Amino acid sequence: MEADWKIEAERLATLEDYRLLDTPREPVFDAIVRQAAAGADAPIAMISLIDDRRQWFKAALGVDHREDPIDESICAHAIRGDALFEVPDASADARFAHFPAVARQGGIRFYAGVPLTMKNGARLGTLCVIDTERRDGLDAEERELLERLARRTVAAFELARDMHRDETLPADPAMADERVWLDQALSLMARASSALDRVEASAALAHLEQAIVTVEARRATL
Template sequence: MALEPADEPARIAELKGYGVLDTPNEAEFDAIVREAAAALGVPIALISLIDENRQWFKARVGLEPRETPRSISFCTHAIRGPDVFVVNDAKSDPRFSENPLVTGDPNIRFYAGAPLRTPSGRRIGTLCVIDSTARPQLTERDTARLALLAEKTMEALERRRQRLASSNPA
């Protein structure tokens, strides 16, 4: 995997500024992952936030763990680009074919992740969908739908941050 971008410390600081890591489930985020899974017809959907060492799931459907190591996360790759990142068949992709999330549970074959972009443009995580079956390329409509749900996720994160700031004035 490539070295981290120069703005990684600022990206991490911005993520932590949302005060969302290691918080309980919230209905608004749970609804977004359910909508993503249903809209794209996949068994797994996640709101994944990437800190220094892990990807932590603010909301998840179809996956039990609350987090996985960043070193094996697909979402780390997804936040490096501005657009939806798609892996049609992880088993045949040399970047992922030996990944324990591919060779073992949850047996990822298909992955699509839309970056969660803050107002400053930093990508703090993804809204992603996963299937244990390889899939052809996403349609333009599905790509747009995933990107729109990622925007909806960021709007919810912004509202959450504003509520937190107003309840804890400096």
């Protein structure tokens, strides 16, 4: 249908705009998948990005490859909605049971993925955890952690895009030194502080102001 085609075209255009595909691994995203796997007690976790033919992993733990065809991607189903997408047992799910990664011995059973939704509403991929054992689902604490880590992933993507657009900064965000990142952090926290002040969120504002002091002190030592 034309509306669906238009939404998908806009999603793919957004993915291209963020310039994330086929980029080197970065410590910030590697740390996120480690936390996701540990928090959900899962052997596999990944940040996947979905284009028109594949899912590509910006970061992954527990797998030894960087991409899969889109027609073998559970994540491609997960990005169709806004909420956490769970599959208790992929081998018993007609949508996925025939996927090679599911059908093989010791293959995917449990899947939980949170769509990575950008500012314009485009869902570029997921942060997901996978188990080779069936599960009923994530508990409330595991769900909250995965959703929080997904928000961190999106924030890191947004920051990387902003740096690409800033001609005063290195073309490759990985080449920016610590001072550049601290300056970015201070700028963003100042904006957040102003927003919190407008709604009189005094407790959150106090925590943020302490964080600003800490970052400023570190910046001063460089």
